[in-house]
Amino acid sequence: MYEGSQRVTIPNAKMRVARIVDSYLTEVSRDRNLSLTKFQVLAEALPESARTCDDGLYRAIDSYLKAHPTLSEHERKRLCRVMDCQKLSIDACMHAAQNERLPLRVVVQVLFSEQVKISNAIANNSLKEAGESHYQPMVSNRKTLLEGTPQSFQEGWAAAKKDINTLKFELEAVKTKYLELQNEMESLQRQFDKMAKPKPTSAWTSGWKKLSKLTKMTGLEANDIGSQVPNAEQTRKTPRRWRNSIS
Known part of the structure; x- marks a missing residue:
């Protein structure tokens, strides 16, 4: 009688422990700092016979995937290996x-x-x-x-x-079509960047621009000097003012 009751109690105890572990996994799976390896170690800490149903483990896996959306395809497959689909x-x-x-x-x-x-x-x-x-x-x-x-x-x-x-x-x-479109988009982006960049000026062009600026400045200075010096006609028209001396 004792042996029979013990056989019934042991599986029930394992199931209760499995439920507690799965609930704990569901809670800690929301932690973004929890690594995939640690999650696997916790999930595989119990033997397969301890879980008659993997619904709790599935909830923990789904919660981990929500909290870690950047997992690669290979990592997601690794994560799902701890679950038995036949026990869902x-x-x-x-x-x-x-x-x-x-x-x-x-x-x-x-x-x-x-x-x-x-x-x-x-x-x-x-x-x-x-x-x-x-x-x-x-x-x-x-x-x-x-x-x-x-x-x-x-x-x-x-x-x-x-x-x-x-x-x-x-x-x-x-x-394949997506990769082709991505390559075309990158090619168009490179062409646009080339068109948007200012064209580099050559040494001859920059020297010619400097020379033309210097010529304009010299012409302006000559005009200013010419306007300040009176010509001969203005000198003749202007009467001389004699200073009357009082003796």
Whole structure:
């Protein structure tokens, strides 16, 4: 009796510790000085068996991505590796499928995991309705899913793969076009900068400008001197004033 109760208590204790750790991660994830390595160490401090649901860990990851928007694609993938997409609830899967902060690969994994859960639920209900007492849920991996599900699901998954490949091709085309436009914009910017810069004057041009300025100044000075010296005609017209001496 003691051994049985101990077996039940230990998993519950691990789950409580996991909830506390996930809540703590959600709080400290808002700190912009918290490094990615420290976050990973805290998240991986517990064994995988301690978490039966990774919704709390997903909230912490999403909060960290909000507080650190400059993370690269590689760093975001590293961050999401601490989470098991198969342990997310349906609500968390729906939120993650529309979360633009997650890497595209993680979103695809979340969608795949959600399809696995839905397929398992449909298969289990079908077996129950058929009256089979012994049934096994399908293992949530890609190989057994494609082998054990109806043909319609396989066709749907093949169509989804095709759509993903098409989106990847379109994304690469958009990236190429963006790079071309960026190069053209940089080329136009360089041309504009060249046109906006004042043209450097040569030594001959600057010397000629100085000479013309000097000539103008010399002419003005000559005119001023000429206006101050009276000419001969003015001298003749001006009568001499004789000073009358009183004797």
